[in-house]
Amino acid sequence: MSKDIFVYIEQRDRVIQNVSFELIGEARRLVAVSGGNVCGVLVGNNIASLAKEVVANGADKVFVVDNKELEYYTTECYAQAVTAVVRKHSPNAMLFGASTIGRDLAPRISARVHTGLTADCTDLKIDEEGNLFMTRPAFGGSLFATIACPDHRPQMSTVRPGVMKKVEYDTNRAGEIITEDVAIDATKFAVKIVEEVKETKAAVKIEDSKILVSMGRGLENNLAQVKNFATVIGGTVSCSRAVVDAGVWKSDRQVGQTGKTVRPDVYFAMGISGAVQHIAGMDGSDLIIAINKDKTAAIFNTAHLGIVGDATAIMPELEKEILARK
Amino acid sequence: MRIAVCIKQVPNTTEIKIDPVTNTLKRDGVPSIMNPDDKAALESALVLKDKYNAEVVVVTMGPPQAELILREAMSMGADEAFLVTDRAFAGSDTWATSTILAAALKKVGYDIIIGGRQAIDGDTAQVGPQIAEHLDIPQVTYVVEIDIDEKNNVCRVKKEFEDRYQIVEVKGKALFTVLSGMNEPRYMLVGGIVDQEEKAITVITVNDIEVDRGNIGLLGSPTKVKSSFSKTVDSNKELIELSPQEAAKVIADKLAEKHII
Ligand SMILES: Cc1cc2nc3c(=O)[nH]c(=O)nc-3n(C[C@H](O)[C@H](O)[C@H](O)COP(=O)(O)OP(=O)(O)OC[C@H]3O[C@@H](n4cnc5c(N)ncnc54)[C@H](O)[C@@H]3O)c2cc1C
Numbered sequence: 031m032s033k034d035i036f037v038y039i040e041q042r043d044r045v046i047q048n049v050s051f052e053l054i055g056e057a058r059r060l061v062a063v064s065g066g067n068v069c070g071v072l073v074g075n076n077i078a079s080l081a082k083e084v085v086a087n088g089a090d091k092v093f094v095v096d097n098k099e100l101e102y103y104t105t106e107c108y109a110q111a112v113t114a115v116v117r118k119h120s121p122n123a124m125l126f127g128a129s130t131i132g133r134d135l136a137p138r139i140s141a142r143v144h145t146g147l148t149a150d151c152t153d154l155k156i157d158e159e160g161n162l163f164m165t166r167p168a169f170g171g172s173l174f175a176t177i178a179c180p181d182h183r184p185q186m187s188t189v190r191p192g193v194m195k196k197v198e199y200d201t202n203r204a205g206e207i208i209t210e211d212v213a214i215d216a217t218k219f220a221v222k223i224v225e226e227v228k229e230t231k232a233a234v235k236i237e238d239s240k241i242l243v244s245m246g247r248g249l250e251n252n253l254a255q256v257k258n259f260a261t262v263i264g265g266t267v268s269c270s271r272a273v274v275d276a277g278v279w280k281s282d283r284q285v286g287q288t289g290k291t292v293r294p295d296v297y298f299a300m301g302i303s304g305a306v307q308h309i310a311g312m313d314g315s316d317l318i319i320a321i322n323k324d325k326t327a328a329i330f331n332t333a334h335l336g337i338v339g340d341a342t343a344i345m346p347e348l349e350k351e352i353l354a355r356k
Numbered sequence: 357m358r359i360a361v362c363i364k365q366v367p368n369t370t371e372i373k374i375d376p377v378t379n380t381l382k383r384d385g386v387p388s389i390m391n392p393d394d395k396a397a398l399e400s401a402l403v404l405k406d407k408y409n410a411e412v413v414v415v416t417m418g419p420p421q422a423e424l425i426l427r428e429a430m431s432m433g434a435d436e437a438f439l440v441t442d443r444a445f446a447g448s449d450t451w452a453t454s455t456i457l458a459a460a461l462k463k464v465g466y467d468i469i470i471g472g473r474q475a476i477d478g479d480t481a482q483v484g485p486q487i488a489e490h491l492d493i494p495q496v497t498y499v500v501e502i503d504i505d506e507k508n509n510v511c512r513v514k515k516e517f518e519d520r521y522q523i524v525e526v527k528g529k530a531l532f533t534v535l536s537g538m539n540e541p542r543y544m545l546v547g548g549i550v551d552q553e554e555k556a557i558t559v560i561t562v563n564d565i566e567v568d569r570g571n572i573g574l575l576g577s578p579t580k581v582k583s584s585f586s587k588t589v590d591s592n593k594e595l596i597e598l599s600p601q602e603a604a605k606v607i608a609d610k611l612a613e614k615h616i617i
Pocket residue numbers: 169170171245246247248249269270271272273284285286287288289290300301302303304305306307308311321322323324327339340341342369370371
């Protein structure tokens with residue numbers, strides 16, 4: 031049993047997904063306590079050249095399974111590849127992004143290697159012995175539970191995109207790239223892809239934005255004004271679920287327990303009351319500025335700067351200030 | 357074709373409140389419902405019943421009162437119902453739950469299994485894939501359309517990702533997990549309500565299935581809950597009540613301080 035922490039490196043069309051780099055960053059913080067290496071597990075077809083990106087983002091080692099059977103994601107062939115690497119190297123823990131792929135693959139592997147898996151973690155801690163303590167929301171975000179996996183290894187968890195922080199990208203970082211020869215058993219493939227269609231109307235990735243202008247029910251009827259303010263400040267508009275329910279935005283803009291988890295440099299919460307389910311998705315933001323008419327609104331408990339007032343009156347003034355200082 | 361649908365009884369999380377003193381869930385008086393994704397799974401199976409005369413059986417694991425959702429499922433049109441219940445199952449995590457359900461499903465018999473993607477009380481989305489692994493059958497998760505070609509023993513489904521979808525065909529036995537947006541579940545039928553009263557629910561206990569007792573319940577669960585809490589309020593706030601102009605200045609100063617403007 032090693033002390034190493036593995037991170038599943040999720041690539042789609044040979045592009046590594048941000049969440050994988052975030053998890054490497056988190057794994058770095060964990061091994062600083064527990065010891066061991068941070069190792070990426072990179073799986074796909076024609077992907078070996080991506081391994082150095084994984085190192086530049088903080089991995090000590092990258093295990094690469096490059097096989098033509100792995101051109102498209104299907105559960106069984108990816109599970110075989112990752113399981114082979116896990117069995118060979120016996121890591122202490124393994125982290126997956128809680129994407130549609132991570133949440134499909136991780137449970138399959140956990141059942142295969144007989145170990146515990148904790149879904150959608152928002153916080154990870156480790157002790158010097160390498161025991162991982164995984165915190166996740168339950169009951170729609172009303173409650174949080176901290177979960178351990180004392181007797182089985184690897185300790186596995188999925189973590190949502192946007193929750194953890196990357197480390198600085200450094201092309202000079204030293205790391206080892208190891209090619210793994212895995213025999214893939216194609217007789218097990220019962221799932222045949224008839225077609226795969228990319229949706230170019232591409233969901234907006236609010237989790238990648240550094241400035242989010244988030245609107246709640248209080249600004250439901252002020253969409254144009256909010257969009258304009260976001261343009262002036264160079265941010266992206268996100269929203270609460272109430273706004274999605276009202277049909278103003280689609281769910282790809284929703285922040286919170288059943289939406290996205292975000293961690294921008296600045297989060298404007300405007301006309302948002304601050305329900306726990308909303309807070310669960312944004313409380314890791316560097317600077318939270320809340321504007322709400324109601325001084326008892328719960329959002330002010332999470333905000334770093336709380337302004338009691340009418341957002342529709344403040345936005346135009348703030349635009350003037352920003353333009354004046356540019 | 358025999359379709360087994362896995363359903364779960366869950367507290368309606370929209371009505372859950374936290375007791376501010378004990379920091380625990382106030383479950384009293386919170387209604388129990390059939391988990392929304394599971395209800396979509398049932399509806400998709402009933403559509404296949406309407407179209408191809410498939411046989412639909414529902415399976416739930418839970419306490420005896422979970423019988424309620426089995427009755428509801430039969431009132432919607434399910435043909436048979438199985439209640440997997442035993443004290444020995446209590447405290448199971450997803451690994452142990454899937455071990456039990458896989459063993460129960462072997463006993464129930466199925467050509468395909470459909471379940472919801474995730475339950476609103478736990479939101480893990482793990483039990484489906486873990487059942488499939490224990491049964492050594494393929495899985496397709498995040499499914500929004502299912503059709504079957506019985507002659508060729510093939511299911512054709514649409515699977516969603518964040519940025520794309522796949523149309524896939526699966527030959528032979530398989531497990532699918534579906535999303536609640538995929539259909540509009542039907543209401544209970546008056547005839548169905550009357551019919552289900554006549555139908556018996558088959559109870560499956562630990563003695564009826566082949567499982568290693570070391571792999572189930574609290575002891576057989578690899579994961580253990582160490583503690584639970586609700587988010588406490590930290591007051592790191594600066595709360596300011598000003599005119600819009602002044603408020604704008606304060607915000608702009610803060611943004612400048614952080615080098616954002
Ligand atoms: C299982 C579950 C999951 C959920 N998941 C999510 C989730 O992921 N994300 C999410 O956001 N919610 C989620 N919710 C819903 C959540 O509980 C709240 O209902 C929702 O966040 C409320 O949205 P809101 O703050 O925009 O609206 P409201 O609560 O109605 O608040 C509107 C606020 O706007 C203020 N206001 C009005 N006019 C102005 C003005 N001119 N200027 C300034 N302030 C003004 C009001 O004072 C008020 O505080 C979930 C709920 C459940 C049960």
